Amino acid sequence: MKHSNHVSNEFSEGFNMLLAPLIKFSTVVHSIILDGEMLVYDTYQSRYFTKGETPVDVKNIKDKSSKFRPCFCAFDILLYNDESYMNRPYTERCQLLQQLFKDRIGVMVKTKPIRIRDVDHMLDLFNAAVEKQEEGIVLKDAQSIYKPGDRQGGWYKVKADYFDGDVVKEFDCVIIGGFYENLNSRNFIHKYLVGAVEKIDEDCMNVFAVGEVSQGVTAQERIKINESQTTSC
Incomplete structure (x- = not known):
């Protein structure tokens, strides 16, 4: 079920066909309500897609022969065997969630909570999350x-775009390089090296590398960039 702006839509039929038969709990479950998110899993590349690069809408995956599969990532538990857990502390809910099932890659997984020690630890976790797209x-x-x-x-x-100040700024860059995700399959650029251009005169310019970009690029945009031809002199 998807909930947005107090309007609910039912998507159980498709998920029940592809996902439900593969889900197994470690203990007896008569009734359960979990909070989580549906992810797109690529069975060929053994990877999950982020929202910005998802090549297919997870709700539209209905073909069992497709290389894409919906995967449920559980964040929290609201009800277990007809008993509500909503008013119980997060630590208790989290402990139960960890016991309910073992992660099955590409089928059903759960978030792994980390107790934060201090601000520096939080920043390390945040930067690691951004690096993993x-x-x-x-x-x-x-x-x-x-x-x-x-x-x-x-x-x-x-999230980066929640910060004020100089964390997020819009400015024009040019793509000056790229990195493949898998060196054994060099057919799709995963990260782009971008740079800023300093024009010296009509015939001369300097290009300075600024950083790497891997998020915020849709699958269609990646295909267009990959298919485009560039020349250099």
């Missing part, structure tokens, strides 16, 4: 209860 991290108060839609209930999303 994830949206960011979510900070949760260990004693917080589950409050649907409450952004001030002890949970805080930390």
Whole structure:
């Protein structure tokens, strides 16, 4: 089920056909409600796709022969065997969630909470998430209860575009290089090396490398960039 702006849409039919037969719990489960997110898993490349690069809408994956498979990533537990856990502290809910099932790659996995030591530790985790092309991290108060839609209930999303100041700025860059994700299959550029151009005169310019870009590029944009031809002199 997808919930957005208080409007719910039912998508169980497709997921029940492809995903439900593969899900196995470690203990007896009569009824359960989990909070989580559907991911697109590529069975050929053994990888998950981020939202910005997903080549297919996870809700439209219905062909069993497709290389793409929906995978459920569980964040939290709301109900277990007819007993509500919403008013229990996050630490208790998290402990139960870890016991319910073993991760099965590309089918059903769960987030692995990390206790943050200090601000530097949080920044290290955030930078690691960005490097792995994830949206960011979510900070949760260990004693917080589950409050649907409450952004001030002890949970805080930390994403680059949430920051003020100089973290996110828009400026034009040129693609000056690229990196393959898999050196054994050099047919799709995964990261782009971008640079800034300094024009000296009509016939001369300097190009300075600025950094790498791997997020925010859709699959269609990647294909267009890969198919484009460039020349240099």
